[in-house]
Amino acid sequence: MARYHIETYGCTSNRGESRQIESALRDAGHYPVDGPEAADVAIMNTCTVVEKTERNMLRRAKELEAETADLIITGCMALAQGEEFRDEEIDAQILHWDDVPAAVTNGECPTPGPGTEPVLDGVVGILPIARGCLSNCSYCITKFATGRVDSPSVEENVEKARALVHAGANELRITGQDTGVYGWDDGERELPELLDRICTEIDGEFRVRLGMANPGGIHGIRDELADVFARHDELYNFIHLPVQSGSDTVLEEMRRQHRVEKFTEIVETFDETLDYWTLSTDFIVGFPTETAEDHAQSIALFREVRPEKVNVTRFSKRPGTDAAELKGLGGTVKKERSKEMSELKHEIVAEAYESMVGETREVMAVREGTGDSMKCRDDAYRQIIVQNASERGIEPGMTFEVDVTSHQTVYAFGDPI
Template sequence: MARYHIETYGCTANRGESRAIEQRLRDGGHYPADGPADADVAILNTCTVVEKTERNMLRRAEELQEETGDLVVTGCMALAQGEAFAEAGIDAEVVHWDEVPEAALNGECPTTTPDAEPILDGVVGILPIARGCMSDCSYCITKRATGRLDSPPVEENVAKARALVHAGATEIRITGQDTGVYGWDRNQGKSLLPELLDRICAIEGDFRVRVGMANPKGVHGVREELAETFADNEKLYNFLHAPVQSGSNDVLADMRRQHRVEEFLEVVDTFDDHLDRWTLSTDFIVGFPTETDEDHEASMALLERVRPEKINVTRFSKRPGTDAADMKGLGGTIKKERSKAMSELKREVVGEVHESMVGERRQVLAVRPGTGESVKCRDGAYRQVIVTRADERGVEPGDTLTVEITGHETMYAFGEPIRGE
C-alpha cells in the first residue's frame, strides 16, 4: 500500500476533483503521508487561469519532484498545457483527473464500496455536480482541460449530497465550471439546477448549501424559478456568483461571453425582487485587448450601479492557445491603472456592505478555523463573520449560533456570540 501526498490549486471544483481522487485512493487501501518527503507518490492538481499561476505550478511541480519518489500531475494546466511540464524538465505522469487513482495505485485494484464514507474538508462537503461548460470564451484556457458539459443525473447528485450530510457535512458547496447550465445536456438546453437544489434541500439534516459559480447566461433562462428556489429553501445560502466580466457589450462580444449586460441586470433585479437580503458575487476582467477607455468606464459604472457584496478583479492575461492571445494587447501601465481604479471602487463598495451590518444580529454557521483562535462563520447571505477567542467561547466548526456584529474590516465582519441564543 502506498503513502500519498496531494496538493490542490485553483477553484472549488478542483478541490472537489481532489476529494474524489482521495476517496478512491483510500478505498484502495492507501493512506495520506505527513508530507511530500514521506510520500511514495505526490499528486499535483493544477490551475492555469493566468500566466502567473502557470509559473507557480511549474515551480511547485519541480519542488515536489525533488521531495518525493513519483509525481502525478493533473488538473487544468495538465490537461490544457501538459507538454509544459516536460519542456521544463519535470519528470511527471501527466493524466486526466479520472486517471489519477490508477496512476497512483500502480496497478493495484481499488476496493470501492457503494457506502464508502465521503471525504470532508472539516465540516464542508464539496459536491461537483457536473464537469465542463457550454461556453467558448475567447480568453479561457480551462475549456481545453474540462471539455463540453457532462451532467450526471439529478438523482445521482442528490445521493452524493445525502452521503455528505450523513458523513457530517454542515455545509455543502455545489461546484462546477458553470453550475448554471447543469443539465443543459440532459434537458434540451434548460438548466436543472433549481430542481437539484430543491431535492438537496429536502434531505433531512441540519446543513446549509452554497451554490458555486454560475455564468449569467445559464441563470438568465431560469432566473425566476431559481430565485424562487432560493426564497423557498432556508438551507440555501442567499448567495449567487455570476461573473459579468465587463460592463461593455462590445467587450463581452469580443470575449465571446454568451450574455449581455442587460441580461446580467435582469438576473440581479429578479433576485432583488425575491430576496430581502442576499449576496451578489461577480468578476471583472480589466484590460481585455479590445477594451477602450469608454468600455472601462462602462464597467466602473456597472459596478457602481449594482454594488455587489463580493467582487473579483483580474487583469487580463494572455493564455496560450486561446484566440485572445493573438489579439494585440494593451500596455501593462493601462491595465495596472484600470485595475487599481476598479480595486479602489471595490474596497469602497464591499466596505459599505460590512459597515451596514454593524449593530445587527445574525445567525451564523461556524465553518472553519481562522487565524489564531478565531473561527470563520457565514451568515444566511454567505457573508463572512469572524468570531475571535473561539476556544474560550466554546465555538467550533459545525456550530450554529447568533452573533451581534460589532465591527468589520473591508472583506469581513466581526461577531460577538449572544449567550442563550
Template sequence: MARYHIETYGCTANRGESRHIEAALRDGGHHRASGPEEADVAILNTCTVVEKTERNMLTRAKELEDVTKDLIVTGCMALAQGEEFREAGVDAQVVHWDDVPSAALNGECPTLTPDTEPVLDGVVGILPIARGCMSDCSYCITKQATGRIDSPSVEANVEKARALVHAGAKEIRVTGQDTGVYGWDQGERQLHTLLDRICDIDGEFRVRVGMANPKGVHGIREELAGVFADNEKLYNFLHIPVQSGSDDVLGDMRRQHQVREFEEVVETFDRHLDHWTCSTDFIVGFPTETDADHRQSLDLFERVRPEKVNVTRFSKRPGTDAADMKGLGGTLKKERSKEMVELKMGLLREVHESMVGERHEVLCVEQGTGDSVKCYDEAYRQVIVTDAEARGVEPGDLLEVEITSAQNVYCFGEPL
C-alpha cells in the same frame, strides 16, 4: 491554466491558509512554477508582528513585483495594513485569503477532472455536480481540458449530497465549471430542481452555490430565485461573473451573455429576496477594452453594487485566441484595476460597517487565525468569532451573533 508561485511568512495558521490556497489552485488546473520568475502570478502570504517584519514584507513585495507578471498580497499584514502596500507603490492585488484563488484564476472556470468525487473537508462537503461548460471564452483555456457539460442525474447528485450530510457536512458547496448550465446536456437546465431536492435532505446544514455564468442562469432566473426564497438552507449568495460592463468587450471575450441579461438576473433576485450577496468578477484591461468600455464597467459596478467582487487584470494564456491579440500596456491595466478596486473597497467598507449592531444567524465553518472561527451569515458574509475555545464555539455550530465591529472584508460577531 496558470503557473503560480507562493511564499508564506508567519505562523502555523498562515501556513494552513497557504495550503488551502494551493489546493484550490490545483483544483482549478493550475500548477506551481519553479520560481517567481517563471510564474504567471506570485502570491505573498504576509505576516505583521513588529515594524521590522512589516518592512521585510514591503521589501519582498517590491522584489516579487519586479520579477513576476502579477502579484497578489494576502495574509495578516494585507488585511490589517493593506494601505501600506498601496502607499509604497506596490503594484499588487491586496485580498483576503479566501479570495486568492479567484483573483489568480484570470476569469477562467475551475477545472474538474473526470473522476472528481465529493470530498468532506472538516464540516464542509464539496459536491461537484457536473464537468465541463457550454462556453467558449476567448481568454480561457479550461474548455480545452474539460469539454462540454456532462451532467449526472439529479438523483445521483442528491444521493452524493445525502452521503455528505450523513458523513457530517454542515455546509455543502455545490461546484462545477458553470453550475448554471447543469442539465443542459440532458435537455433542460436543472440547477433549481437539484438545489430544491438537496434542501429536502434531513439535517441541519447550509448550501452554497458555486460559479454560474449569467447566460445559463438567465433562462431559469425566476425558478432559481424562487428556490432561494423558499429554502432557508440555501445561502442567499450567487456568484455570477459578468467580466465587463461593455457588450462590445463581452463579444470579443465570447462571453455569450450581454450586460442586460446580467442585470436582469440581479433584478430578479432583488425582487425575490430581502437581502442577498451578489458576487461577480471583472477582467480589466482586455486587449480590446477602450476607456469608454472601462467606464461602462465602472458604471455597471455602481448600478449593481455587488458585495463581493474579484477584479483581475487580463493576462494572456498560451493557446487561447485572446493570446494572439495585441495587449494593452501594463500601466494602463494597473490604473484601471486600481480604480475598480477602490470602488470595491469602498463598497465593502460600507456593507460591513452597516452590519454593526445587527443580529445574524451564522454557521461556523472552519478555524481562523489564532483562537478564532470563520463563520458565514445567511448571505454568506464572513463573520469572525474570537476566543472560540473559551466560548465553546467550534466548526459545525449554528449560532446567533451580534455584529460588534467590521473590517473591509469581514465582521466580528459576539455570540448571544
C-alpha cells in the same frame, strides 16, 4: 491555467492558510513553478509581528512586484495594514486568504480534478454536480481540459449530497465549471430541481452554497431559481454571477454568452425576490480590445449593481486561446484600470460590512481562522469572525447568533449571544 509562486511568512496559521490556497489552486488546474520570475502570479502571505517584520514584508513585496507579472498580497499585514503597501505604491491586489484562489483564475471557469466525485473537507462538503461547460470564451483555456458539459442525474447528485451530510458536512458547496447549465446536455434545465430536492429530501442541519453560474445559463431560469432560494432557508442567499465586463462590445469579443442587460435582469430578479442576499461577480480588466469607454462602462455597472464580493483580474494571455492572438494593452494601462476597480471594490464591500455593525445575525461556524478565531457565515454568506472561539466552546458546524461589533474591509467581527 496559471503558473503560481507562493511565499509564506509567520506562524503556523499562516502556513495552514497557504496550504488551503494551494489546494484550491491545484483543484482549479493551476500549478506551482520555481521562483516568481517564471510565474504568472506571485502570492505573498504576510506576517506583522514587529516593526522589523513589517519593513521586511514591504521590502520583499517590492522585490516580488518587480519579478512577476501580477502580485497578490494576503495574510496578517495585508489585512491589518494594507495601506502600508499602498503608501509604498506597491502595485498588488490586497486580498483576504479566502479570496486569493478566485483572483488567480483570470476569469476562467474552475477546473476540478478528474470526474465529479464529492470531497469532505472538515464540515464542508464539496459536490461537483457536472463537468465541462457550454461556453467558448475567447480567453479561457479551461475548456480545452474539461470539454462539453456532462451532467450526472439529479438523483445521483442528491444521493452524493446526502452521503456528504451523513458523513458530517454542515455546508454543501455546489460546484462546477458552470452550474447554471446543469442538465443542458440532456436537454433539461435541472439546477432549480436539484437545489429544491437537496433541501427537501435530505435530513440534517446543513446549508448549501451555489457555485459559479454564468449569466447566459442562469438568465432563462432566473425566476424559478430565485423562487427556490426564497423557499429554502438551507440555501445561502448568495450567487456567483461573473459578468466580466460592463461593455457589450467587449463581451462580444470575449465571446461571452450574455450581454449586460441579461446580467442586470438576473440581479433585478433576485433583488425583487430576496430581502437580503449577496451578489458575487468577476471583472476582467485590460482585455486587448477594451477601450477607455469600455472600462468606464464596467465601472458604471459596478456602481449600479454594487456586488459585495468581487474578483478583479487583469487580463493575461493563455496559450492556444483566440484572445492570445490579439495585440494586448500595455501593462501600465491594465494596472491603472485594475487599481481603479479594486479601489471601488474596497469602498463598496467595506460599506456592506459596515452596515452590519450593531445588528444581530444567525451564523454557522465553518472553519478555524487565524489564532483562536472561527470563520462563520450568515444567511447571505457574509463572513463574520468570532474571536476566542475555543474559550466560547465554538466548533465548526455549530449554528448560533452573534452581535456584529465591528468590521474590516471584507469581513465583520461578532460576539456570540
